[in-house]
Amino acid sequence: MKWLLLWIPLALVPAAVSNNVVLTVLIFTFILGILGVSFNLIFGFTGQLSLFHAAAFGLSAYATYLSMAHWGVSFWIGMATGVVFVTLISIVIGTICFRFKLKELYFAIVTLAFSELARLVILNWTSFTNGSLGINFTLTPTLWLPGRGVVPVAGTTMWYYLSLIAVALAVAFYSRILHSWMGRTFAAIRLNDALADTLGINVFRYKLICFIAGNAGAAVAGSLYAFYISYIDPHYFSVDQSLAIIAMALLGGREYVAAPIVGAFVLTALPHVINVNAEVRILIYGLILILSILLMPRGIVGSLVRRRRAA
């Protein structure tokens, strides 16, 4: 329960801070945090290194925008379309991978292959996706607010609360899963899936559920991210994006549901704190991956918690 208290100061930040840069960093932290938290369900808690996460993020961003542009539906229906689309694709990919018992390297490579295929399709289906140039758009999500009716989500404060609520719901959703018997099933699969199988756990079914639930989170993050920056392009699918996702989970800590948000915060805040160009940022991502594996395998949150317990 005490973890719930951490959300309260975050909800008060816009009242105390009027600096737009700080709020913007936090908005990106929350949206990318959803991405990191959902990835960690698959990677940290169930032990599957999926390289499809950036693709789920990107596919949903495209599906959300394209369904809104072509069918004239609202953002929320668009987001639902994105989530359903990603879920269907995850069922297909997950069934292929888990039915054939692909593990470790093979799972990583096959998910990477599907992610590359998705990127190639988006890149080359120019009439639909505008190829490598991407699409700039002006559509915005709308919200019904008590007393003000239906209003477009515009301005930093509204986006702040929207993304904060979204990440809080994501954390609640994933911790609900992980603190149920299903979470223990995932842990059993992570530790030894052959043993889990002999204990009567349907490994196929729970790996698939985990893969779908994780990718659905990436889909939500993709819709929000696309509409916050009002722009989609094939970079959503890029290797850099996958790197950033893994870095968030590793840096934050693999053992705690919300820890990747800390990783997302460090990665988004870093370029603002020290003014760096793109090359240096790639360098920093790389060093974070290497150093967190070799020196801090439990991540920031994991190391802090352990230090406090030791003291």
Next chain:
Amino acid sequence: MLQLVVGQLLNGVIVGTLYAIIALGVTLTFGITGIVNFALGAFMMLGAYFTWYLTDGLHVPYPLAVPLAVAAIALLGLVVDQVLFRFTRNNLINGLIVSIGLISVIVAFVLMVWSTTPQNMEYVLPGVFRIGGVIVPKMKAVVFVVLLVVILATYAALTRTWAGRAAYAFAQNPEAAALMGVRTKVLQAGVAAYSTALAGLGGALYASLYSITPEIGGSYILKGVEAAILAGIGSVMGSFAGGIIIGVAEGVGSIFLPSAYNDAYGLVFLVLILLFKPAGLFGRSS
């Protein structure tokens, strides 16, 4: 039409040997150290840049620049293995993530020093061979022969020399190999350095054929890993065959489909192989 198909076939074989040299490095590293080094593609890219810098920047003759670049890459590979990969031995996921991190570090280094502008090396060996109506640039033929010789020599060294048999023994049973007097730490470091040297050689030869950009590593390591898995990881001649298969599929496929989808063939092959014959085309199913 026939000329076109034969031409693309030959082209595919030559590009395929470049994939094969990376695949060989992937297979060797995996067999001996238990990790898949994704950074081999980045080392290949670095080898291409070193060679280009040596020949066009410092005016070292190309035949001398290649061994220099390869030696530099091998040394780097050894250092990286001792500083980083030594701590992730037999932990596949950690090794994978460290190697992905290493890619970013190498790419960032190249971007800072040489920017994103594609670099074109001056022609080393102009001219073409004409066989029937098919045109093969001389340099491509040279690259193919050099790579083929290196792959065959590696195979011979692995099967005919003491060190090669030690490597095989180690791959099968590390403890027994150690008890038989194989110096396992030296063997692992040596194989890791040799694999990066192979990637560096691929890059050094690549530089004489195509434009060099920081992105080439990514596509080549993907094809290399695909080729290695396609044939069954752990097999030397298998990775050669796997590289050729992917290269030929791309070459011939580009006649019928837009070349934008070139990268997809290997992926489709890979998924099919993993699903229906997970031990690889030439592997024994367990």
